[in-house]
Amino acid sequence: MQELVFSIADVTAVVPEIIVGVSACLLLMVDLFVKEERKEIVGWLAILAIIFAGVGTVCLASVEARTVMAGMYVVDLYSALFKMTLYIGAIFTILLSLNYMKSEGVEYRGEYYALILFALTGMMCISSGADLLTIYLGIELMALPIYVLVGYIKKSPTSNEAAMKYVILGAFSSGILLYGVSLIYGYTGTTNLAGIAAGITASGTDSPVLTFGVLLLTVGLCFKVAGFPFHMWAPDAYEGAPTSITAFMAVGAKAAAFAGAVRIFMAALEPAFADWQAILIIVAVGSMFYGNITAITQTNIKRMLAYSSIGHAGYALLGLIAGTADGAASIIFYMFVYTFMNLGAFGVIILLRKCTGKGDMIDDYRGLAKNNRLVAVVMLIIMFSLAGIPPTAGFMGKFYIFMALIDQGMITLAVVSIVSTAIAAFFYIRIVLLMYMKEPEGEFDLVKSYSVYYVLAICIMAVIVLGVYPGAFMHLAKAAAIIM
Amino acid sequence: MIVEYILFIIFAVVAIVSAGCVVTLRNPVHCAVALIITLLQIAALFLLLRSPFLAVVQVFIYVGAVMVLFLFAVFLIDVKKAAMDMFKPKYRALAYIVALILLVESLFVIFSGGIQELTRITEAGAEVKVEVIGRTLFTSYIFPFEIVSVVLLAAMVGAIVMARDKKE
Numbered sequence A: 001m002q003e004l005v006f007s008i009a010d011v012t013a014v015v016p017e018i019i020v021g022v023s024a025c026l027l028l029m030v031d032l033f034v035k036e037e038r039k040e041i042v043g044w045l046a047i048l049a050i051i052f053a054g055v056g057t058v059c060l061a062s063v064e065a066r067t068v069m070a071g072m073y074v075v076d077l078y079s080a081l082f083k084m085t086l087y088i089g090a091i092f093t094i095l096l097s098l099n100y101m102k103s104e105g106v107e108y109r110g111e112y113y114a115l116i117l118f119a120l121t122g123m124m125c126i127s128s129g130a131d132l133l134t135i136y137l138g139i140e141l142m143a144l145p146i147y148v149l150v151g152y153i154k155k156s157p158t159s160n161e162a163a164m165k166y167v168i169l170g171a172f173s174s175g176i177l178l179y180g181v182s183l184i185y186g187y188t189g190t191t192n193l194a195g196i197a198a199g200i201t202a203s204g205t206d207s208p209v210l211t212f213g214v215l216l217l218t219v220g221l222c223f224k225v226a227g228f229p230f231h232m233w234a235p236d237a238y239e240g241a242p243t244s245i246t247a248f249m250a251v252g253a254k255a256a257a258f259a260g261a262v263r264i265f266m267a268a269l270e271p272a273f274a275d276w277q278a279i280l281i282i283v284a285v286g287s288m289f290y291g292n293i294t295a296i297t298q299t300n301i302k303r304m305l306a307y308s309s310i311g312h313a314g315y316a317l318l319g320l321i322a323g324t325a326d327g328a329a330s331i332i333f334y335m336f337v338y339t340f341m342n343l344g345a346f347g348v349i350i351l352l353r354k355c356t357g358k359g360d361m362i363d364d365y366r367g368l369a370k371n372n373r374l375v376a377v378v379m380l381i382i383m384f385s386l387a388g389i390p391p392t393a394g395f396m397g398k399f400y401i402f403m404a405l406i407d408q409g410m411i412t413l414a415v416v417s418i419v420s421t422a423i424a425a426f427f428y429i430r431i432v433l434l435m436y437m438k439e440p441e442g443e444f445d446l447v448k449s450y451s452v453y454y455v456l457a458i459c460i461m462a463v464i465v466l467g468v469y470p471g472a473f474m475h476l477a478k479a480a481a482i483i484m
Numbered sequence B: 001m002i003v004e005y006i007l008f009i010i011f012a013v014v015a016i017v018s019a020g021c022v023v024t025l026r027n028p029v030h031c032a033v034a035l036i037i038t039l040l041q042i043a044a045l046f047l048l049l050r051s052p053f054l055a056v057v058q059v060f061i062y063v064g065a066v067m068v069l070f071l072f073a074v075f076l077i078d079v080k081k082a083a084m085d086m087f088k089p090k091y092r093a094l095a096y097i098v099a100l101i102l103l104v105e106s107l108f109v110i111f112s113g114g115i116q117e118l119t120r121i122t123e124a125g126a127e128v129k130v131e132v133i134g135r136t137l138f139t140s141y142i143f144p145f146e147i148v149s150v151v152l153l154a155a156m157v158g159a160i161v162m163a164r165d166k167k168e
Helices: A008-013 A015-033 A040-061 A077-103 A109-128 A132-150 A157-188 A193-203 A208-225 A233-240 A243-268 A270-296 A301-322 A325-352 A373-387 A393-407 A411-437 A450-468 A471-483 B002-024 B028-048 B052-076 B079-086 B089-111 B123-127 B129-138 B142-163
Strands: A066-068 A073-075
Touching: A008 A015, A008 A066, A015 A040, A015 A109, A015 B142, A040 A077, A040 A109, A073 A077, A073 A109, A077 A109, A077 A243, A077 A325, A077 A450, A077 A471, A109 A132, A109 A243, A109 B142, A132 A157, A132 A243, A132 B142, A157 A193, A157 A208, A157 A233, A193 A243, A193 A270, A208 A243, A208 A270, A208 A301, A233 A243, A233 A301, A243 A270, A243 A301, A243 A325, A270 A301, A270 A411, A301 A325, A301 A393, A301 A411, A325 A373, A325 A393, A325 A450, A325 A471, A373 A393, A373 A411, A373 A450, A393 A411, A393 A450, B002 B028, B028 B052, B052 B129, B129 B142
Parallel strands: none
Antiparallel strands: A066 A073
16 A cells, blocks of 8 residues: 655655646735736736746756656656746746736736636646646646636627637547547556556557557647647637737647647657657648648738647647657757747737737738838748748757658658748748838837837847757757657 | 345336436426436445445535536526427437437347456455545545646636626
């Protein structure tokens, strides 16, 4: 019989999660004493909590990789890197929200920040999960608050509709995921990732039960990363959600889903590589072409970015298809870079939106460069980075992924992917052309918010620095991928 | 043993009769109450099978939570009308067919002898069950267990945010 106690080492390993989770509860209480006009304080406190968690994660990452909580949870460099990406995503989301949520006239802004922290706790559990159970619960803990956050602007019908669609498809995909988990549990007798790999190696890979389980698990995870053809929820959810939450979904939820997917595929389902690689190739190629081609026809920039995020999910999946440590490292790098690019793009959208509802349509960017040179340059760099034009970080991200593919001899797939980036370049550069080549219609009245300026400044710096000098981070990512 | 057998017959008959009531009664509230009775009988059957934990969980979750939720939904919306609109009598034939298929299927499983193959749980094994569940939850599964509590809290906060009206 096992002892009821668990050691101090188990608890110290999850200190960052405890900090974020407990802060979410504390914020709910602090919120009661904060006046309606000063709710920003709650947001700043949330940022403080995330910074503390970040310090904790850095301290833990410096020690060796170890599994705690009876094999449920792993603290390693891989999870630390993903958590850093998630912290940056959450902090920037809060910075973007401070002014935006107020100007949208949203009620209960205190709870808003607490829900972001709850979602962040879930994302952290996904990236550190060493057991399908932990990863699944992390996905639920991430998804539930985001459902609410998507529908946070209660008076807006599109926000409500987006939340409704997201809830239904999210629950549906969780069901599929769980069914896959249960089949794999039935086949291997464990939910532990290392145990599953051992079980599959021992019992062989030709059982239909395993194939079906892997298929369902892959479909469930592709839903979560919004890969074609499981992307249907993304455009509506992205368009209807408050712009700051769209950013949070695009960077946080996606990075966390990839953290879980890479660990499940590389650590647990490694012996069944051939089974899931074939499925992922279809999903990745479909995502790249469907996402990028459909993005061209969009008139709403949030919808366009939603389709672009489907395309980016396709690129990141290529890293998994390569199936090597280099591939996993390139996914870590890609998600890190993607966070900065997307937050920058959504930051500009928020800057343009001032009560009039402007900034959501692509046509609103017409002639932006004329009087607002700085904002236009920021948007230019971000669009170039999303398109993958050197010397931005977006180029390096794609470069590493394609290199990982070519190393495995998958030249055809790499060429096909490069063709799709050429298509993608079209709609990113269209925005740049609109900004620089067209005459403005009417005045631009930009939001003046220092917190948004900070976000944009840091994003631009990161995009350029990582584009020019990606070596340091890539080195870390490679070390992390090898440990895993 | 004979007492147990008689008890089993009683519980089983009440369960089947009340389950029949669930589908035949007209008033949705009556249906819900009949369903509660069915679920309570099943909890009693679990007790007879030496699974007190399962019985308690059955009462807590189904009778306590799910059915209360169901009754609330019945009170909030005019279920009678909605149900009549949605399930018109023309679908009745289809319902009978599906029910018949299920009945034949379960009878087949019972009489084909598949059930005899299941092993009986020994008395000794059944006695420590709750303790084992509790211990596993608080040792191997302590972390997911805690995460579930955070999930529930987050869901509660979210539900309140969604449901509350504008502050005045």
